[in-house]
Amino acid sequence: MRNVIERAREVLGEVTPLATDCGQVCGGRCCHATADSIGMLLFPGEEALAQRDGFRTHSAQGGCLMTCDGVCDRDTRPLACRMFPLFPLVTEGGRIRAVYDPRGWRLCPLVSQCAHVPLRRDFVRAVRRAGRILMEDPACAAFLRLQSEEICELNRLVGLEAERPPIARRKP
Ligand code: SF4
Numbered sequence: 001m002r003n004v005i006e007r008a009r010e011v012l013g014e015v016t017p018l019a020t021d022c023g024q025v026c027g028g029r030c031c032h033a034t035a036d037s038i039g040m041l042l043f044p045g046e047e048a049l050a051q052r053d054g055f056r057t058h059s060a061q062g063g064c065l066m067t068c069d070g071v072c073d074r075d076t077r078p079l080a081c082r083m084f085p086l087f088p089l090v091t092e093g094g095r096i097r098a099v100y101d102p103r104g105w106r107l108c109p110l111v112s113q114c115a116h117v118p119l120r121r122d123f124v125r126a127v128r129r130a131g132r133i134l135m136e137d138p139a140c141a142a143f144l145r146l147q148s149e150e151i152c153e154l155n156r157l158v159g160l161e162a163e164r165p166p167i168a169r170r171k172p
């Protein structure tokens with residue numbers, strides 16, 4: 001049986017935040033190391049996959065960070081790359097909500113301009129669905145809960161929750 005990482009990756013395989021390539025506008029900032037981007041945090045179970053696929057990994061607070069050379073085979077990119085700039089937040093009641101990741105505020109224009117740029121519905125739904133799949137695995141569920149706490153804490157600081165939720169008003 002395929003594990004939750006494979007299933008979640010598949011759900012997020014083809015969907016993108018916008019109908020067009022958002023990297024064309026910002027120069028693909030989330031794929032290049034900058035002061036605001038130090039790598040992508042891997043989910044439990046992804047570290048071995050990342051090493052196999054030629055990415056670099058190193059320990060960091062909260063887990064394992066992956067860095068790359070700014071290009072990849074899309075089929076091998078980790079979950080964080082597929083979900084960004086959203087994250088499947090676990091609510092206190094245990095439900096999954098797709099929310100903007102406040103850690104992308106300085107890096108990603110889709111986060112800082114979220115009040116003006118709606119995301120594709122299918123992308124938002126895929127992030128939510130991937131979160132539900134990941135919650136089936138105890139290690140991934142614990143990771144999601146920990147990340148969710150950090151996101152809620154940051155949201156209290158930047159007030160991102162007061163902005164529009166990441167769903168398009170109409171189908172793009
Ligand atoms: S930084 Fe944001 S807008 Fe730019 S490529 Fe990444 S997700 Fe798209």
Ligand code: SF4
Pocket residue numbers: 030031032040067068069070071072073077078081
């Ligand atoms: S793995 Fe691919 S999608 Fe992820 S940061 Fe690197 S180039 Fe970008």
